[in-house]
Amino acid sequence: xxxxxxxxxxxxxxxxxxxxxxxxxxxxxxxxxxxxxxxxxxxxxxxxxxxxxxxxxxxxxxxxxxxxxxxxxxxxxxxxxxxxxxxxxxxxxxxxxxxxxxxxxxxxxxxxxxxxxxxxxxxxxxxxxxxxxxxxxxxxxxxxxxxxxxxxxxxxxxxxxxxxxxxxxxxxxxxxxxxxxxxxxxxxxxxxxxxxxxxxxxxxxxxxx
Amino acid sequence: xxxxxxxxxxxxxxxxxxxxxxxxxxxxxxxxxxxxxxxxxxxxxxxxxxxxxxxxxxxxxxxxxxxxxxxxxxxxxxxxxxxxxxxxxxxxxxxxxxxxxxxxxxxxxxxxxxxxxxxxxxxxxxxxxxxxxxxxxxxxxxxxxxxxxxxxxxxxxxxxxxxxxxxxxxxxxxxxxxxxxxxxxxxxxxxxxxxxxxxxxxxxxxxxx
DNA sequence: TATATTTTTTAGCATATACTAAAAATATAA
DNA sequence: TTATATTTTTAGTATATGCTAAAAAATATA
Numbered sequence: 001x002x003x004x005x006x007x008x009x010x011x012x013x014x015x016x017x018x019x020x021x022x023x024x025x026x027x028x029x030x031x032x033x034x035x036x037x038x039x040x041x042x043x044x045x046x047x048x049x050x051x052x053x054x055x056x057x058x059x060x061x062x063x064x065x066x067x068x069x070x071x072x073x074x075x076x077x078x079x080x081x082x083x084x085x086x087x088x089x090x091x092x093x094x095x096x097x098x099x100x101x102x103x104x105x106x107x108x109x110x111x112x113x114x115x116x117x118x119x120x121x122x123x124x125x126x127x128x129x130x131x132x133x134x135x136x137x138x139x140x141x142x143x144x145x146x147x148x149x150x151x152x153x154x155x156x157x158x159x160x161x162x163x164x165x166x167x168x169x170x171x172x173x174x175x176x177x178x179x180x181x182x183x184x185x186x187x188x189x190x191x192x193x194x195x196x197x198x199x200x201x202x203x204x205x206x207x208x209x
Numbered sequence: 210x211x212x213x214x215x216x217x218x219x220x221x222x223x224x225x226x227x228x229x230x231x232x233x234x235x236x237x238x239x240x241x242x243x244x245x246x247x248x249x250x251x252x253x254x255x256x257x258x259x260x261x262x263x264x265x266x267x268x269x270x271x272x273x274x275x276x277x278x279x280x281x282x283x284x285x286x287x288x289x290x291x292x293x294x295x296x297x298x299x300x301x302x303x304x305x306x307x308x309x310x311x312x313x314x315x316x317x318x319x320x321x322x323x324x325x326x327x328x329x330x331x332x333x334x335x336x337x338x339x340x341x342x343x344x345x346x347x348x349x350x351x352x353x354x355x356x357x358x359x360x361x362x363x364x365x366x367x368x369x370x371x372x373x374x375x376x377x378x379x380x381x382x383x384x385x386x387x388x389x390x391x392x393x394x395x396x397x398x399x400x401x402x403x404x405x406x407x408x409x410x411x412x413x414x415x416x417x418x
Numbered sequence: 419t420a421t422a423t424t425t426t427t428t429a430g431c432a433t434a435t436a437c438t439a440a441a442a443a444t445a446t447a448a
Numbered sequence: 449t450t451a452t453a454t455t456t457t458t459a460g461t462a463t464a465t466g467c468t469a470a471a472a473a474a475t476a477t478a
Contacts (some may be wrong), residue, residue, distance in 0.1 A: 012424080013424065014424085014425065016424080017424090017425065017426095018474095035336075038248075042466055042467075043464085043465075053466085053468080054425085055426065056467095122281075123245065123332040123333055124329065124332055124334075125248070127248075127448040140391075141395075157406035166405070171397075174383055175385055175405055176381070177388070177391075178391045179388025182332075182387045183380065183383070186346055188380070195374065195380070196380040199381035200381075221454080222445070222452070224444040224445050224455040224456070225444075225454080226454090226455065229447055250436085251435075261457065261458085262437065263455085263456070263458095267454090267455070271437075272436065272437090281421080294439070
């Protein structure tokens with residue numbers, strides 16, 4: 001139809017794909033984000049992606065692999081940069097404060113005001129979907145590890161006491177971050193969510209004199 | 210069969226119920242708690258309750274009303290007393306510390322180590338189930354209100370500054386509490402969960418001199 | 419033009435789900 | 449004993465879900 005070939009996909013033999021793969025993935029992402037994995041039916045996904053089931057399965061494998069690809073897309077698009085800034089900021093207090101403020105913004109972004117996909121989309125999923133369960137859990141653990149790494153550096157930099165309980169504190173920051181997703185789902189305003197998120201930094205040890 | 214008549218239900222005409230209503234409700238509660246509302250199929254519920262679908266529907270109405278009744282049972286059984294103690298403790302710091310410690314214990318109780326039913330069971334539910342969505346949300350709001358009420362009393366008692374941002378702080382405590390459910394689902398040990406939960410009290414303003 | 423290759427469209431399949439009609443079973447009341 | 453009321457058992461129904469076979473359509477290459 002139109003010249004929508006992605007750069008990395010050379011035109012080849014056979015009937016050309018009639019839809020933009022990346023755009024379709026982005027639309028699938030929105031459905032999974034808003035509704036969660038299980039309630040996002042293949043039928044609804046197809047409607048939103050404007051393709052038929054056989055195209056979905058030929059292009060993305062199945063519902064589960066489509067979800068996994070959408071989730072990676074989500075991470076890259078929304079969280080990569082905030083996480084990079086968090087690790088780059090030399091001041092731990094400012095880093096935490098800014099990261100949680102940005103997080104509140106993402107969780108209640110106007111297009112998709114529905115919390116974090118990694119936290120919420122695979123809750124109450126069938127126990128058989130082990131691949132998805134493991135994948136979202138791994139991403140959550142990555143975030144916790146990020147907090148942990150950053151706190152250890154803060155200890156090395158003399159910004160927080162060396163006897164800080166890093167596993168507990170990084171776990172607590174992670175708990176706040178994940179809890180914010182539920183608040184977002186419960187319909188808080190972004191101003192309220194930011195005021196709450198600001199309290200995360202209060203769990204850090206008080207600055208050394 | 211056996212004398213299992215609940216005290217409040219007088220024996221009447223007709224074939225007597227062959228199962229204990231309260232026991233069946235408790236078993237349904239466990240299924241909803243562990244698996245969530247949607248993945249808990251009527252078929253599985255019936256198996257665990259040891260009854261057939263018609264008995265379930267005659268006794269509890271339908272899946273949704275069974276869930277609502279189970280959730281109220283859950284609240285009464287697990288959270289009523291901790292909440293009462295939280296409100297009764299005259300010291301806000303100790304109240305928060307104890308409440309979050311008890312919460313960690315409930316969320317990872319040996320029988321059902323799967324977070325809070327009110328927080329998790331109705332995530333990713335079909336949007337048509339408005340009654341359930343509203344009910345779980347209302348219960349979450351009640352907890353937040355409890356935090357709010359207790360903090361205002363702490364202000365009146367001169368335990369925390371009068372300019373404390375009560376909505377934000379109660380929201381932050383609520384966020385920690387709800388976030389703990391996700392940690393519980395991710396398989397933390399109770400010792401880890403308690404160490405994390407202890408950080409909630411750090412968000413309170415420092416005690417007045 | 420003819421052939422090979424890939425995608426799209428159409429029309430479904432098998433399974434699981436929430437729920438129920440109908441009849442058999444078991445109690446009380448007359 | 450007979451009639452009435454309630455529950456249980458059996459055997460389903462209608463619908464939605466994830467997924468797919470088969471044929472038609474659209475491109476590149478020989």
